[in-house]
Amino acid sequence: MVFYANHAGGRSRWRPPGLLSLPEDVWRTRHRWVTTVLLAHLPLLAAYSLYLQTTLIAAAPLVVPVVLYLLATAEQLTRGRLRLPRALTSSAAAAGLMACSSYLVSVSGGYIEAHFHFFVMVPVVALYEAWAPFSVAVAWVLLEHGLVGTVWPHAVYGHSHAHMDHPWAFAAVHAGFFAAACTGSLTAWTLAERARGVQADLVEQLRHQTLHDDLTGLANRAHLAQALDAALTSGDQVAVLALDLDRFKEVNDTLGHSAGDELLRAVSARATTGVERPGLLVRLGGDEFAVLLPGLDAQEALSVAQRLRATIGRVTTLRSGVRSAATDVSTDLSAQAPDQNVAISIDVSIGIAHRPARGTAAPLTTVELTQTAEELLREADVAMYAAKRSGAGTAVYEVDGDEHTACHLATLKDFRRALDADDEIVVHLQPKVSLADGRLLGVEALARWQHPVRGLLPPAEFIAMATSADLAAPFTRKVLTEALFQCRTWLRQGHRVPVSVNITAHCLTRPSFAFEIADLLTRHGVPADLLCLEITEDTLVVDPAAAAQVLATLKATGVRTSIDDFGTGFSSLSYLRQLPIDELKIDRSFVLALFPRGLHEPADDTLVATIVDMGHRLGMHVVAEGVERLEELAALASVGCDSVQGYLHCPPVPAARFPRDLLATAARTTPSAGYQLHA
Numbered sequence: 053m054v055f056y057a058n059h060a061g062g063r064s065r066w067r068p069p070g071l072l073s074l075p076e077d078v079w080r081t082r083h084r085w086v087t088t089v090l091l092a093h094l095p096l097l098a099a100y101s102l103y104l105q106t107t108l109i110a111a112a113p114l115v116v117p118v119v120l121y122l123l124a125t126a127e128q129l130t131r132g133r134l135r136l137p138r139a140l141t142s143s144a145a146a147a148g149l150m151a152c153s154s155y156l157v158s159v160s161g162g163y164i165e166a167h168f169h170f171f172v173m174v175p176v177v178a179l180y181e182a183w184a185p186f187s188v189a190v191a192w193v194l195l196e197h198g199l200v201g202t203v204w205p206h207a208v209y210g211h212s213h214a215h216m217d218h219p220w221a222f223a224a225v226h227a228g229f230f231a232a233a234c235t236g237s238l239t240a241w242t243l244a245e246r247a248r249g250v251q252a253d254l255v256e257q258l259r260h261q262t263l264h265d266d267l268t269g270l271a272n273r274a275h276l277a278q279a280l281d282a283a284l285t286s287g288d289q290v291a292v293l294a295l296d297l298d299r300f301k302e303v304n305d306t307l308g309h310s311a312g313d314e315l316l317r318a319v320s321a322r323a324t325t326g327v328e329r330p331g332l333l334v335r336l337g338g339d340e341f342a343v344l345l346p347g348l349d350a351q352e353a354l355s356v357a358q359r360l361r362a363t364i365g366r367v368t369t370l371r372s373g374v375r376s377a378a379t380d381v382s383t384d385l386s387a388q389a390p391d392q393n394v395a396i397s398i399d400v401s402i403g404i405a406h407r408p409a410r411g412t413a414a415p416l417t418t419v420e421l422t423q424t425a426e427e428l429l430r431e432a433d434v435a436m437y438a439a440k441r442s443g444a445g446t447a448v449y450e451v452d453g454d455e456h457t458a459c460h461l462a463t464l465k466d467f468r469r470a471l472d473a474d475d476e477i478v479v480h481l482q483p484k485v486s487l488a489d490g491r492l493l494g495v496e497a498l499a500r501w502q503h504p505v506r507g508l509l510p511p512a513e514f515i516a517m518a519t520s521a522d523l524a525a526p527f528t529r530k531v532l533t534e535a536l537f538q539c540r541t542w543l544r545q546g547h548r549v550p551v552s553v554n555i556t557a558h559c560l561t562r563p564s565f566a567f568e569i570a571d572l573l574t575r576h577g578v579p580a581d582l583l584c585l586e587i588t589e590d591t592l593v594v595d596p597a598a599a600a601q602v603l604a605t606l607k608a609t610g611v612r613t614s615i616d617d618f619g620t621g622f623s624s625l626s627y628l629r630q631l632p633i634d635e636l637k638i639d640r641s642f643v644l645a646l647f648p649r650g651l652h653e654p655a656d657d658t659l660v661a662t663i664v665d666m667g668h669r670l671g672m673h674v675v676a677e678g679v680e681r682l683e684e685l686a687a688l689a690s691v692g693c694d695s696v697q698g699y700l701h702c703p704p705v706p707a708a709r710f711p712r713d714l715l716a717t718a719a720r721t722t723p724s725a726g727y728q729l730h731a
Contacts, residue, residue, distance in 0.1 A: 074181055079138060082179045083124075086145045089176055090121050093152040097159075106159050113155050120148030139184040146177040146185035150192035157196075170196075171233040178237035181245060190234065265335040267313055268320035276334040276342060280425045283346040284416060289409040291353035293343040294432035295323075295360070296440065298399040300339035307394060315396060319364050326356070326363040342432070350406040350448050357402040357446045364400045403435025405449045466503065467517050471526045476502050479534040480704035483714055484552075484675055484697045487689045492718040494550035494584065496697065497535035498704045499527075524558035529568070536576040536583070538707050543578070548719040552584040552614060557591040561598045566605035573611075580610030584635060588616050592631070600631055607632040617677070618663065629670060636667040638693070640678025646687045661691035668692065 074082065094117060101111045124145035126134045153169040160166040170193055177189040263275035271279070283290045297319065304312040320335065323343075327333045332344040343360070345353050405428045410416075416424065431449040439447035470476035479497040486493050499518070501509040518527040532553050539551045559565045573580055585606065592599050592615075603613055614635035642660050660676075667674040676688050679698035688696060702711055 079180070083142060083145065086142075086149070086176060086179060087121065087125050090117065090124065090145055090148045090152065093149070094118060094121065097152060097155055100156070101159055104159055110159060113151070113158065117148040117151040117155065120144045120151060124148060139182070142180045142182060142185040143188045146180070146189045147192060149173045149176060150189050150196075154192070154196050174233045175237045175240070178241050181241050186237075268317055268335050270320050270324070270333055270335045270341075272334065273336055276332065276336075276344060277425065279332050279344050280428070281421050283344060284407070284421055284424055286346070287410045287413070287415070288347050289349055289407060290428070291345040291348045291350060291404060291406045292428045292432045293345065293353060293357055293360070294403040294405075294429070294436040295341040295343065295364075296401050296436055297339035297364075298401055298440070300398065303396060303398070311394075315398065319398075319400075322363045322366065323360055326360045331356070342429070349408075350404060353404045353406060354446060354448060357404055361400055361402060361445050365397065399445065401436050401440040402446045403432045403437070403439055403449065404446065405429075405431035405435060463514070464517050467501070467514055468523070470501060470503075471523070471530055476504070477527070477530045477534070478502055478706065479531060479538070480706055481538065481551075481710055482697055482704040483702050483711075484695050485701045485714070486695050487685070487693055490717065492549060492714050493695050494552060495710075496552040496554075496586070496704075497531060497538070498554075499531050500704075519556045519558070524556045525562075528553075528555055528559055529572070532569070532572055533576075536572060536578050539578050539582055540576050541707070542715070542718075543582075543721055546721050547715055548582065548721050549715070550582045550584055550612070552586050554586045554588075554616060555591075557595075557599075560587065560591060560602050561595050563598070563602065563605075566602055566609065566611075569606060569611060570609050573609075581612060584612040584614050586614045586616040586637070589618065603632050614675075633670075633672060636663070636670075636672045636674050637697075638663055638674065638676045640698075643676055643678050643684055643688070643698075646684055657687055657691050660688070660693075664691050664693050 073079075094114070097114055097117075098111075101114065121144075122129070123136075124141045126136055127141070150170070150173065153166075153173055156169050157163070157166045174189060177185050180186070263271060263278070265272045280290070280292070300312065300315070303315055316335075316339065320333070320341075323333055323341065327343055327345075330346050331348075334342045334344065336342055343356070345356060348356070407424065407428060435447045435449040439445055478500050480500050481495040481497060483492050484494045484496065485491070499511060499515075501514050503509050517523060535551045535553050539549065542549045555565075569583070569585075570580075573583065587599075606613060612634040613632065614637055615633055616637050617639040618636050638660060642663065646657055646660060664674050674692075674694045676684075676693050676696045677698065679685055679688065679696040679700045681700065685696060685700060702714065
């Protein structure tokens with residue numbers, strides 16, 4: 053609500069006050085103040101009349117402010133049974149104060165000092181910041197000094213004979229002073245109203261920011277929570293859609309985040325046209341949206357979802373600020389020049405959840421409202437992922453299709469417990485073997501979960517949970533602890549075997565991670581150069597600056613680092629030159645490509661040879677993963693690969709089953725190194 057329009061130069065145009073009423077609670081507080089002032093006058097004026105020995109006839113007008121006080125406070129006196137309009141009660145209070153001023157002037161014989169009371173009462177009446185009481189006060193004064201002062205001048209201007217002879221002249225003088233008092237009150241009123249208007253604007257702006265998304269202007273999650281509670285409270289049926297843009301990450305990675313933001317704004321504008329009132333379109337964050345559809349059943353919501361898919365899926369033209377590589381987001385993204393318009397066609401997956409009308413059922417409690425709202429959003433999310441997996445684009449939530457999610461939640465609970473247990477998260481070790489002489493150069497520690505009911509679980513069953521933000525740190529610490537324990541055990545037996553451990557992107561974004569590694573090495577008594585941390589390419593691109601800082605700190609402590617699954621991610625080759633990387637691991641897919649047409653065909657080793665040569669030129673040790681055949685071993689040796697890892701030498705096994713003959717080829721420790729040697 054804006055009541056003062058801003059002009060050029062930042063100045064505001066003045067408008068008369070009275071456009072912004074006081075809030076009810078503020079008005080009632082001020083009304084109590086004004087009526088209290090009026091009430092205080094009554095005994096004081098009665099006492100003054102007794103002091104002047106005023107006759108009963110002359111004191112009779114004192115009844116007028118008494119009656120007006122009773123009218124002004126009728127609601128309080130009747131405990132709310134008699135409700136009168138604000139304009140009437142405030143006008144009665146204003147008239148009562150003016151009646152007190154008139155009585156004071158009258159009983160004092162028209163003393164000029166008594167007229168000051170009018171000027172004092174004007175600001176009191178102006179506290180209402182309303183024209184009705186203020187007009188009553190002004191009209192009363194005009195009648196008092198104009199009409200009464202000319203008809204009975206001795207009662208108003210009784211200070212000297214000059215007042216009697218020239219009542220209009222003195223009425224004009226009093227009018228001037230009264231006008232000055234009114235002007236001051238109006239100015240204060242105007243400034244107060246302006247301040248309230250600005251405050252109301254700020255409150256509305258903050259409320260809007262609290263309930264809306266900054267980028268798109270759509271409602272946000274908090275707004276959705278309020279609207280969903282209201283819809284569920286009404287008892288009518290309600291549907292919720294969960295929307296997720298397909299391949300949106302590729303737009304961000306290819307064209308930049310500014311293009312991604314532009315696409316989100318375009319999608320939001322289009323989706324808004326596909327959601328009719330009282331539906332509510334919400335941006336939850338990133339490329340995730342939701343739609344609240346009160347009063348719609350599941351089939352009607354499905355129709356809305358299909359209409360949204362058609363609306364959102366239209367081609368959008370974006371401005372590319374970077375040179376892009378080929379991608380399947382759009383056919384027009386290949387080899388685009390900087391700042392060139394690019395046509396994007398993007399799909400959306402939509403899940404639908406529904407609750408029928410409750411009819412005559414009892415209203416939901418606050419706890420039930422919260423639980424139902426959370427269930428609706430979760431079910432819509434489950435349906436959305438089902439739509440994404442099936443490729444259908446839309447899906448309605450079905451209880452039978454939610455078994456995986458329920459199992460996932462149970463598994464997550466078990467996994468949290470496993471992190472606190474001593475014997476559930478275990479490591480299996482796979483050797484890295486030198487191609488030159490067959491010696492053991494190190495091992496990779498691969499996590500396994502020894503579930504008490506389901507048995508030994510591979511990483512595919514839990515690695516996604518392990519790398520979630522709240523579990524990455526304890527999981528990584530658990531695996532590091534197990535790996536370093538085995539490294540120390542072999543050191544005491546005389547075997548110097550470096551151990552490699554995979555770490556997540558969450559680790560590389562924490563500056564304290566390097567110091568945590570140093571602390572673990574100290575606790576286990578393992579030299580820093582016996583630990584190698586393996587990082588995937590995708591991990592590096594999450595936050596390259598933070599990763600570089602953490603890797604530099606790790607390098608300074610002596611810990612080695614390795615790029616795992618090289619060639620499968622999206623990192624720039626410049627990372628290999630800029631970051632302190634010690635080892636490069638060629639992904640299994642490149643090893644398989646050595647013999648794409650069978651064992652008897654010549655090896656396609658050009659790409660592998662290029663990776664090996666690049667790694668050596670950058671001073672890195674090169675390891676090939678997933679080697680299972682002697683032919684692959686020979687081909688890797690021919691291109692100069694340093695070492696291999698795979699089932700050819702040994703699958704991942706517990707330390708107790710690690711091949712003793714292979715362990716015997718590892719470098720040996722000496723008694724001078726401080727470790728106890730065992731036969």
